[in-house]
Amino acid sequence: xxxxxxxxAAINGILLGGVxxxxxxxxxxxxxxxxxxxxxxxxxxxxGMYAVYWLVTAWAWPVWLAGVAAVALVAVIGILVHLxxxxxxLSSPPVNQLLATGGLLFFIQSFATFLWAxxxxxxxxxxxxxxxxxxxxxxxRLLAFAVSLLAMxxxxxxxxxxxxGTAIRAVSQDREAMALMGVDTRTVYxxxxxxxxxxxxxxxxxxxxQYSVHPxxxxxFGPLTFMICVLGGLGNMIGAVVxxxxxxxVISIGGIITSTEMAYVVAFVIFIVAMFVRPExxxxxxx
Amino acid sequence: MRRLLAVLGLALLVLVPWLPxxxxxxxxLHVLILILxxxxxxxxxxxxxxxxLVSLGHGAFLGLGAYTTTLLWNFWGISPWITTxxxxxxxxxxxxxxxxxxxxxxxxxxxxxxxxxxxGEVIRLLIIAERDWTGGSLGLTLKDxxxxxxxxxxxxxxxxxxxIALVVWLxxxxxxxxxxxxxxxxALEAIGEDETAAASVGIPxxxxxxxxxxxxAGLTAVGGVLYAQYMTYLNPGTLAGIGVSLxxxxxxxxxxxxxxxxxxxxTALTIALAEYLRVAFxxxxxxxxxxxxxxxxxxxxxFLPAGLYGGLKELVLRRAPAPxxxxxxxxx
Numbered sequence: 001x002x003x004x005x006x007x008x009a010a011i012n013g014i015l016l017g018g019v020x021x022x023x024x025x026x027x028x029x030x031x032x033x034x035x036x037x038x039x040x041x042x043x044x045x046x047x048g049m050y051a052v053y054w055l056v057t058a059w060a061w062p063v064w065l066a067g068v069a070a071v072a073l074v075a076v077i078g079i080l081v082h083l084x085x086x087x088x089x090l091s092s093p094p095v096n097q098l099l100a101t102g103g104l105l106f107f108i109q110s111f112a113t114f115l116w117a118x119x120x121x122x123x124x125x126x127x128x129x130x131x132x133x134x135x136x137x138x139x140x141r142l143l144a145f146a147v148s149l150l151a152m153x154x155x156x157x158x159x160x161x162x163x164x165g166t167a168i169r170a171v172s173q174d175r176e177a178m179a180l181m182g183v184d185t186r187t188v189y190x191x192x193x194x195x196x197x198x199x200x201x202x203x204x205x206x207x208x209x210q211y212s213v214h215p216x217x218x219x220x221f222g223p224l225t226f227m228i229c230v231l232g233g234l235g236n237m238i239g240a241v242v243x244x245x246x247x248x249x250v251i252s253i254g255g256i257i258t259s260t261e262m263a264y265v266v267a268f269v270i271f272i273v274a275m276f277v278r279p280e281x282x283x284x285x286x287x
Numbered sequence: 288m289r290r291l292l293a294v295l296g297l298a299l300l301v302l303v304p305w306l307p308x309x310x311x312x313x314x315x316l317h318v319l320i321l322i323l324x325x326x327x328x329x330x331x332x333x334x335x336x337x338x339x340l341v342s343l344g345h346g347a348f349l350g351l352g353a354y355t356t357t358l359l360w361n362f363w364g365i366s367p368w369i370t371t372x373x374x375x376x377x378x379x380x381x382x383x384x385x386x387x388x389x390x391x392x393x394x395x396x397x398x399x400x401x402x403x404x405x406x407g408e409v410i411r412l413l414i415i416a417e418r419d420w421t422g423g424s425l426g427l428t429l430k431d432x433x434x435x436x437x438x439x440x441x442x443x444x445x446x447x448x449x450x451i452a453l454v455v456w457l458x459x460x461x462x463x464x465x466x467x468x469x470x471x472x473x474a475l476e477a478i479g480e481d482e483t484a485a486a487s488v489g490i491p492x493x494x495x496x497x498x499x500x501x502x503x504a505g506l507t508a509v510g511g512v513l514y515a516q517y518m519t520y521l522n523p524g525t526l527a528g529i530g531v532s533l534x535x536x537x538x539x540x541x542x543x544x545x546x547x548x549x550x551x552x553x554t555a556l557t558i559a560l561a562e563y564l565r566v567a568f569x570x571x572x573x574x575x576x577x578x579x580x581x582x583x584x585x586x587x588x589x590f591l592p593a594g595l596y597g598g599l600k601e602l603v604l605r606r607a608p609a610p611x612x613x614x615x616x617x618x619x
Contacts, residue, residue, distance in 0.1 A: 031397075037397055037400075037401070039533075085585060085589070088589045089588065089589055089592070092588075092592050093592075094341065094396060094397060094400075095336065095341045095536070095540055096540065096588050096592050098341065098343070098397075098400060098536075099533070099536060099537055099540055099584070099588050100585055100588040100589060102533045102536075102537070102584075103537070103581050103582075103584035103585035103588060104581070104585060105533075105581075106533075106577060106580065106581030106584065107578060107581030107582050107584075107585065108581075109577070109581075110574040110575075110576075110577030110578040110580070110581055111574065111578045111581075112574070113573060113574030113577070114572060114573060114574030114575050114578055115574075117573065118573075215574075219529070219530075222529075223404060223405065223408050223529065226401055226404070227401065227405060230397075230398065230401055258416075259416055261412040261413070261415050261416035262412075262416050264408070264412050265409050265412045265413055265416065268405040268406075268408055268409045268412075269405075269409060271402075271405050272385070272402055272405050272406065272409075275389075275392075275394055275398060275401075275402050276388040276389070276391075276392045276394065277392075279392065279393070279394060279398060
């Protein structure tokens with residue numbers, strides 16, 4: 001195997017890892033604060049991709065503006081998901097919670113199929129391809145990676161430097177105690193779901209410049225995102241980044257050595273084994 | 288009285304294929320067969336689910352079972368009568384490989400669900416990756432063995448399949464009841480309540496959890512085989528992976544997993560709803576049927592958390608105090 005190809009795959013892995021980390025962080029935040037796994041989380045990304053696609057192609061918006069709109073739109077969808085579906089079942093058994101968001105997954109996928117059919121839609125942007133040391137790197141991916149890093153930095157600052165961010169972190173550490181301390185958990189949940197939605201919308205905007213979108217886009221990325229989220233460890237932002245880089249490297253390099261499917265198999269097996277050995281996440285601390 | 292009703296109901300079920308069902312007879316029979324097969328799979332899933340072992344990866348066992356028998360039949364012509372136990376054994380082995388470390392290292396709740404979800408995806412992706420002999424995502428067709436072949440379990444007459452599915456389903460209910468009346472159930476209920484407390488009073492937690500998981504996996508594989516024999520076409524998308532795994536869980540939770548007939552009622556309802564929507568919308572509005580289906584599922588989960596059948600039964604039996612849904616109407 002050509003070392004240049006491997007190096008190229010490794011760099012592409014890092015670049016993809018940035019966007020995956022963004023998703024893992026959004027999901028991690030919701031899982032940590034509300035304690036519910038949104039099975040339909042990546043479906044929100046798909047909606048963000050469609051939002052950018054339609055704003056750009058049908059309404060001729062500039063891509064960056066459409067991206068901003070997608071972030072806002074999916075943030076609102078995130079809040080709606082919490083209000084309409086999550087808040088009535090907050091105290092239900094975990095199976096029911098999983099299933100309600102699973103039903104949402106079916107709903108979004110099929111409604112997207114109904115509205116926009118199963119066509120693969122792409123923006124067909126002509127972004128430059130950079131050549132570095134004989135490797136070809138797509139500008140779109142570099143851009144996506146850079147924006148993801150900025151967004152993660154912003155989230156980090158928000159969570160550590162603001163009053164609301166501190167409340168969110170506190171709730172994720174001890175839900176009951178914070179309610180007793182007078183924190184309005186309802187607002188915290190809403191803000192968290194909104195931020196989670198915004199992260200999904202941003203990821204959607206960053207993915208549509210690289211991939212084409214179709215109603216079943218989420219089935220490829222969905223399971224992977226949950227696994228990265230758990231692998232990184234709850235409430236552990238650095239862990240989430242490390243886990244996404246690990247998984248995207250496995251998929252990217254494994255993909256060119258064997259096949260994409262086998263690369264995913266390896267990634268999932270790594271996840272399963274990691275759950276046995278380090279259930280608190282790869283960088284988590286044992287209690 | 289209960290016994291008499293059960294016998295009468297059973298007699299009616301056996302006679303269904305010979306009833307005058309009108310012009311849609313074959314279609315009705317087809318839907319009933321599907322309901323019986325998936326109700327059996329749902330019952331197998333609920334063996335674990337009712338004790339808090341929520342598996343989102345039962346598609347793995349289903350697919351493994353179906354592909355084992357079909358591949359052995361297609362390549363070497365080995366009768367499914369011989370390979371079905373083998374298929375179940377393969378699924379049990381997989382459940383052991385995954386289950387033992389899972390229970391040993393205390394992977395519970397959401398984490399258990401995600402690990403099993405990963406397992407389902409691994410099997411689906413392996414089937415796709417090994418496309419040279421599994422047919423990949425295009426699927427696999429069972430080699431035809433004539434209109435009536437007992438050795439190959441292939442019958443053109445749907446009535447035969449109906450009876451087979453009925454027997455398998457009844458066997459599933461029998462197993463469920465056996466577990467329900469055994470010491471295993473008490474042990475697993477205690478484990479489901481509080482694992483540490485259960486272990487501290489001397490319940491071998493890992494062994495009991497493993498036992499029920501292996502049983503559930505083996506039965507699910509048999510369900511997969513039956514489905515493959517009936518449909519004569521396999522596809523990794525419909526037999527492994529998240530989609531089918533979630534649908535099994537949906538049906539069971541909808542019907543209520545703490546009662547004998549809960550999974551069956553839930554399966555009958557979801558399949559009937561899906562079929563009705565499919566027929567009502569046809570090919571006109573692509574995706575509309577599934578959209579309504581998904582919406583209905585969300586609404587049911589929110590408004591009927593105990594499941595339809597379970598909720599109704601609880602209402603009827605309200606006079607008898609039931610501390611937990613698991614004890615409703617079992618020993619009467």
